[in-house]
Amino acid sequence: MLTTELSEAEVSGLRANKERLQDWIHHSCQWGSGVRWGDQPTETGMARLALSQEDKQVRDWFVETTKSLGCHVTVDSMGNIFAVRPGRRADVPATFIGSHLDTQPTGGRYDGILGVCAGIEMLKVLEERGIETEGGVGVVNWTNEEGARFPKSMISAGVWAESIPLETAHSLLEVPTVASLPSAASAPESMKSALEKINYLGTIPCSYKSSPMAAHFELHIEQGPHLVTAGQHVGVVTGVQAYRWYRINVTGRDCHTGSTAFQHRADAMYASARMMVRAREVADKHSCLASVGIVEVKPGSVNTVPGFVSFSFDIRGPEIEDVNVVDTELRKEFDAIAAEEGKGIAKPCRVEWQLDFETPATKFDPGCIDCVTASAKALVADRPDPESLYRTIRSGAGHDSVFTNKRVPTSMVFVPCKDGVSHHPEEFSSAEDCVNGASVILQAVVRFDRKRFQ
Amino acid sequence: MLTTELSEAEVSGLRANKERLQDWIHHSCQWGSGVRWGDQPTETGMARLALSQEDKQVRDWFVETTKSLGCHVTVDSMGNIFAVRPGRRADVPATFIGSHLDTQPTGGRYDGILGVCAGIEMLKVLEERGIETEGGVGVVNWTNEEGARFPKSMISAGVWAESIPLETAHSLLEVPTVASLPSAASAPESMKSALEKINYLGTIPCSYKSSPMAAHFELHIEQGPHLVTAGQHVGVVTGVQAYRWYRINVTGRDCHTGSTAFQHRADAMYASARMMVRAREVADKHSCLASVGIVEVKPGSVNTVPGFVSFSFDIRGPEIEDVNVVDTELRKEFDAIAAEEGKGIAKPCRVEWQLDFETPATKFDPGCIDCVTASAKALVADRPDPESLYRTIRSGAGHDSVFTNKRVPTSMVFVPCKDGVSHHPEEFSSAEDCVNGASVILQAVVRFDRKRFQ
CATH class of the missing domain: 3.40.630.10 (Zn peptidases)
Structure with missing residues (x-):
């Protein structure tokens, strides 16, 4: 039939x-x-x-x-x-x-x-x-x-x-x-x-x-x-x-965990951890989602403060405009966090955003x-x-x-x-x-x- | 001579x-x-x-x-x-x-x-x-x-x-x-x-x-x-x-980054990031050092909230007693952070400390x-x-x-x-x-x- x-x-x-x-x-x-x-x-x-x-x-x-x-x-x-x-x-x-x-x-x-x-x-x-x-x-x-x-x-x-x-x-x-x-x-x-x-x-x-x-x-x-x-x-x-996927790269400076005071560090992992915490707060405020799924830490040694961290970052919201608001606000916040970490040695961390994928x-x-x-x-x-x-x-x-x-x-x-x-x-x-x-x-x-x- | x-x-x-x-x-x-x-x-x-x-x-x-x-x-x-x-x-x-x-x-x-x-x-x-x-x-x-x-x-x-x-x-x-x-x-x-x-x-x-x-x-x-x-x-x-080296394991629950509200997550990476931030504050207060050098995140996918994170943790202080004070305080803090993350789904994160090495x-x-x-x-x-x-x-x-x-x-x-x-x-x-x-x-x-x- x-x-x-x-x-x-x-x-x-x-x-x-x-x-x-x-x-x-x-x-x-x-x-x-x-x-x-x-x-x-x-x-x-x-x-x-x-x-x-x-x-x-x-x-x-x-x-x-x-x-x-x-x-x-x-x-x-x-x-x-x-x-x-x-x-x-x-x-x-x-x-x-x-x-x-x-x-x-x-x-x-x-x-x-x-x-x-x-x-x-x-x-x-x-x-x-x-x-x-x-x-x-x-x-x-x-x-x-x-x-x-x-x-x-x-x-x-x-x-x-x-x-x-x-x-x-x-x-x-x-x-x-x-x-x-x-x-x-x-x-x-x-x-x-x-x-x-x-x-x-x-x-x-x-x-x-x-x-x-x-x-x-x-x-x-x-x-x-x-x-x-x-x-x-x-x-x-x-x-x-809507959503966007990024790769966030944070560059600091490797140093010894035992002999480097906090104010002498540019600890890429510490800066990244602060960013991850802040990301949720900002996304939540705008009814969006922000998530970190992949994290790579270099050089990856117990007694070396990491000089480089790269993490995946996923922001989602009802419309692409909402995602943009979170993006803009977090870029400022991440820059501020990076600038803070390492200022004691005049070598602040740097953060860069790489957009991998987006869909409205x-x-x-x-x-x-x-x-x-x-x-x-x-x-x-x-x-x-x-x-x-x-x-x-x-x-x-x-x-x-x-x-x-x-x-x-x-x-x-x-x-x-x-x-x-x-x-x-x-x-x-x-x-x-x-x-x-x-x-x-x-x-x-x-x-x-x-x-x-x- | x-x-x-x-x-x-x-x-x-x-x-x-x-x-x-x-x-x-x-x-x-x-x-x-x-x-x-x-x-x-x-x-x-x-x-x-x-x-x-x-x-x-x-x-x-x-x-x-x-x-x-x-x-x-x-x-x-x-x-x-x-x-x-x-x-x-x-x-x-x-x-x-x-x-x-x-x-x-x-x-x-x-x-x-x-x-x-x-x-x-x-x-x-x-x-x-x-x-x-x-x-x-x-x-x-x-x-x-x-x-x-x-x-x-x-x-x-x-x-x-x-x-x-x-x-x-x-x-x-x-x-x-x-x-x-x-x-x-x-x-x-x-x-x-x-x-x-x-x-x-x-x-x-x-x-x-x-x-x-x-x-x-x-x-x-x-x-x-x-x-x-x-x-x-x-x-x-x-x-x-003195110092101690640990492996800290944080277990939450994998879930989808796009469809899981923050209050429904037990995000092991977010909890770990909060721990890393808090670790520095507590160590600093006691004139000790705390550092994370190795971080492993599973399953390691852009659009999956990590259900498991393992990181190396290095605490140092003038005497082993100072290290102990930081250890004790952070165990409480880490437990509290883990309990907070995932409580919305009655599946809070769990944190375990494994001591790898210590020297007075x-x-x-x-x-x-x-x-x-x-x-x-x-x-x-x-x-x-x-x-x-x-x-x-x-x-x-x-x-x-x-x-x-x-x-x-x-x-x-x-x-x-x-x-x-x-x-x-x-x-x-x-x-x-x-x-x-x-x-x-x-x-x-x-x-x-x-x-x-x-």
Whole structure:
């Protein structure tokens, strides 16, 4: 049956299969299982860094599985994998569900993975129900969304959107401090070389022109506490907050810890510690977030006061203007802290800011948001007080959808996760919450497909 | 001529050779030259980590040079090298000048190196002047004094003094963060294996019983600003301040930087930064020092709030009681900071202290101090206002002499260094200051030898 031939009630009745979705998730998590936190077989975190051997294994499974569900699979020059189930019309781009299979070094089983598995589950439901779509439908696995191994998050969706040059992405080197890749310290690998090594450097240009989409939908755990605290089942995501990533370098002077009085020091670590403390206070004042995730200290000896510290710095806020306010205020504050440390020897610390990445606030497509809203309503329609069970929400984290939104209609679905915790081995979303999200996104794709050809 | 046959005036007239001492220093610095800071050939720092290939090369030179000056050379099971020039009496232990040839990763040309080279210069002066000592005299090069590569400073003098078990030292692993040894991250090497690799695992047990000494004298740059600021030539070192080295581990919870409000975080880096800031304030209040040299942050990803931070912590004070006061106060403060961070999610950070090393305040031997004092007086006797040109001083830094002092009479000589800076490539002591120190220690050894057999 064609999607356009379904009744509204039939669309609203479409559901993903709860047990099967769990199977897709946990089967795929056999590659790159991380820290164990419980007794059950699935109670471990994930450590599947982008383009690692484990990532290759799960990619191979993704290709094989989507092919077995009738998809045509292509790989582009960033290793993005597009699996398309043809529709009735061959001349139009497919509607995609997309997310990522890479994880943080101490990540969990849901961030990204749930989104890709919901895409596979959509393919399975359509097959099972004998539904043919008007345009094709597809699932995309984006490369290195996390930015954990190669330090630009969502980089491959960014290249696809032609927002990031291919050359920049190909030459990006892995972070040497990622614990699970110890060899990175001696010879950090480039993305291109890593793609080649696992045989996922595709021949198709990475671009929305070569791999076009009608729309991009993404299901994701909230990674925050709002839904779970309010007992809500679904978040209809209207956009993503703005953020900037920096590298902050603080230069002082090495000296001996035992024989150098405080007033004779230009201690880059002490100055950095003061900056980190102040950063939270200033960000909080402006309802923004500021976070330090990576810290490198040189020379790195117990009895030498560090002369150099470099740290990553992540500022987020509702709009890019809010981020700018924090940026401006902290530049002054950091300068003042640096000037103070080392003034006793007339060699004050110096601080420099290097902007690595920025994205303004993202507003998702109203048409896609409508499809998600209608599907969320349909999901909870027969429950008591249905309107209280879903809400609109803005994402704190960036997602591949931020980049797809630059080129094609995009929106997202959030489901609750335990304690709002993510990027942690104990990240968890119940089977019920997972399948709720998968049912919503399945319906959203069908609704979008119907709307395109009305 | 025998030392006991010299007149007091002849002893007071003994001088090291300024140019030759410079030659010993800079010749030895060809192995492991570090960061260049000036145009002159000798204007570089040093990066000669203990038991590296560069350390092997300078050791080979040390052995060859002392042998050519008539010494019998032995190597013990910690790679300490003892070069002894026999005296008239074969049945008594030799009087030693000792220090170390290893450096910090961003160290200079004087810390340790000046002391060993002053020992070689002593051998040369005695040969040149045809002086025979009553007991033997020797030069010792101690292994891994810096504690930069293997994170226990003065460890090999410690084993010699039987204060540190050989097994502990042999199994000590190198620090993976030392920049100049990138391979250390993947497979950190043990001291024993490193000793074997450069062929300096000697067969003689490392002990004051197997390699006995009559006394140990050490010449060192001050590594602080007191002498240089006061325009004084020589410091007669009466002892060393107390210190403790810790590893502080702060455990919070990994979470996403974009979607986790501050009140939902247990940010181990933020808590650590607050501790580092507070540590200086508390130490300063008690006239102590507190320093952080090594910082490790996990998982080390731009967009994950760190759930674990481990940092080295060095507290120093005039007496161990002062260090204890700071320790006690900071344990309370750190606990309070940890309890604050994460209380919003009822998962406060935890902090644990691991004591890696401690040494109480050291008081050097009055007899040795007398020998140094008399020699310093003799050096400046013919200058205007001679009493203003030397002083007694306490060392802020630890030295091998801290351990030799536990078993044999010991004292030290300090000379000024530029700006009081050490553990930095630009560490510098003028040729005049170097030779002043070498002349004082030469005389001190001769005076000690005469006193022994009076």
